[in-house]
Amino acid sequence: MNHFEYIDGVLSAEGVSIPELAEKVGTPFYCYSTATLERHYKVYAGAFDGLDATVCYALKANSNQAVIKTLAKLGAGADVVSVGEMRRALQAGIAPSKIIFSGVGKADAEMREALDADIAQINVESIPELVELNRVALDMGKKARIALRINPHVDAKTHEKIATGKAENKFGIDWTRAIEVYRDAAQMDGIEITGIAMHIGSQLTDLTPFREAFTRLAGLVEELRTHGIEVKNLDLGGGLGIAYQGETPPLPAAYGQMVRETVGHLGCHITLEPGRLIVGNAGILVSRVMYIKDGEAKRFVILDAAMNDLIRPTLYNAYHEIIAVDEAGVDDKMATVDVVGPVCETGDTFGKDRKLPDNLQPGDLVAICSAGAYGAVMSSTYNTRALTPEVLVSGDKFAIIRERPSIDDLIALDKVPGWLD
Known part of the structure; x- marks a missing residue:
């Protein structure tokens, strides 16, 4: 509505x-419309009642300060993909502890500013980025709280320019290498592993790709734990679509139930990153x-x-x-x-x-x-x-x-x- x-x-x-x-x-x-923003956020967040979950609004969808502040007043965190968006989130009143920094190409200066701001988590999308973040954190005398973004090789069945979870997409670390890279990260003195992240695309109108990706993610979490790597935070990204031309995307309640069925047993804090669905x-x-x-x-x-x-x-x-x-x-x-x-x-x-x-x-x-x-x-x-x-x-x-x-x-x-x- x-x-x-x-x-x-x-x-x-x-x-x-x-x-x-x-x-x-x-x-x-x-x-x-403020009323629409508020309604969409409340309906989405309400789908996760009873779960240990944080809704981090994806600023890339609409980063006007008034929009961010409207959602911040409702309790939203922020998913950001640049230091500019991080500054916007902070200025709008979102606490650093509710900010996730995603994106495939974080610069040295962005890493430093994120570490200085003490945000909740940096989602690392490649091995070179992991190595660089470790170097920056050590140089600053800090530990970087990270999740590795895993590419599950799942086709989101969406437009090719907004699909992010297939093998040919630039995003994330191949799921087949996840265990290896997590074990390497665990040996880095500037890195603190806090979670695992995944985002397979935008404007999805079917739960099937989500279910496939999240099931694969749950299996990775369980395997990581057998290697002594404790995953506390599960970042599921966003991507649930809206109706532009008669589409019938799943309701947030159905999406929330699917999340419970696929990853609810893991005992993790769950982060959701809706953007388009809200605004x-x-x-x-x-x-x-x-x-x-x-x-x-x-x-x-x-x-x-x-x-x-x-x-x-x-x-x-x-x-x-x-x-x-x-x-x-x-x-x-x-x-x-x-x-x-x-x-x-x-x-x-x-x-x-x-x-x-x-x-x-x-x-x-x-x-x-x-x-x-x-x-x-x-x-x-x-x-x-x-x-x-x-x-x-x-x-x-x-x-x-x-x-x-x-x-x-x-x-x-x-x-x-x-x-x-």
């Missing part, structure tokens, strides 16, 4: 009308129609939003529902259109052969749905377009939580060398 609904024929975010926001903020803009349907991208272009083969609805604002459709061929902000009546005629942006790329397309009201006009507003995850965080200034502002709604209140920079601000970031003056 999300809290974007038509009220008296006009799309609203909770108690705030979208046209009111467009008038005050300008378009395009992202809009997030995906909590956000929309609002845009204004610039032109209606009737071509020989197609009708194009040209928006003031573009691929630099939401890159998922062109990057992943991702589907996002697109709706008119003014609700179409049951008798209104619908037209088949391609919804596109103004960027100079054929790939700047949000949706092909979509149904929108035939009477849609320049100046009308549309909403691109399910845009709360991997929208604003992946936006850019391509074509020297300003970053899209973000708005958070709570009841009948709203706040701009990221301002739209000016074009002059963007240009001022460039520095012209003296010899060109």
